[in-house]
Amino acid sequence: MADIGVTTVGNVRSAAEPDESSHPASEPYWDLIELLFFAYRDFVGDPDEVLERLGFGRAHHRVLHFVNRNPGMKVADLLDVLKITKQSLGRVLKQLIDEGYIVQKEGANDRRQRLLFVSPAGAALAMKLAGLQTERIARVLDELGPGARDAARKFLAGMIDAADRDRVLRMIAHADRVQPRGEDAPS
16 A cells, blocks of 8 residues: 555655554544545535536535436435435525426326436536546545555445445445436436
C-alpha cells in the first residue's frame, strides 16, 4: 500500500499525530473527522462547478444521481433515500423537470404514484458528474493498490447507520443490476 503523507495517498498522518496504537478511542478522531470533511468538500466540488453553470446545486445533483441509478423511482422512495421533506424536494424536482432533466410519469397501477426517470439530457449530466467523481476515486484507488476498493466499500458501508445499512446495500446492488442507459421514460 502506498504511503499517504503530506503529498501522497496512504497512511495519512500529520507529523504531530501519534500512531493508531497510542490514540485512545475515548478521544475524538480529529484527523478522520477532518479528512472526511475535506474529502467530501473536494468530492462534491468538481460537480459543483458544472452544476453552478446550470443554476443547480448539490440537492439537484443528489436527485439526479438517484433517479438516474433507479429509473422509475417513486417520489416517496426518493424522499426516503434523501431523508428530506416533500417541500424541500418540491422546488428542486420542479426545476429539474421544467428544464428537461427529469421526466415524471404516473404509475401504471396507481395514477397517484409519481415515477421519476432521467431524460437523455439528465442521463448525460448525471454521467458527466459521476465521471468527475469516478476520476477522483480511481486516482486514489490506483495509488492505494490492490484491495483498496473493497476496503473503501467496507469502511463507507460501516459508516451507514446499522438499521439502514442492508437497505442501502440492497438499493446499490439493485441499481448496479439495472445499469441505467439514460433512456427517456417509457411511454
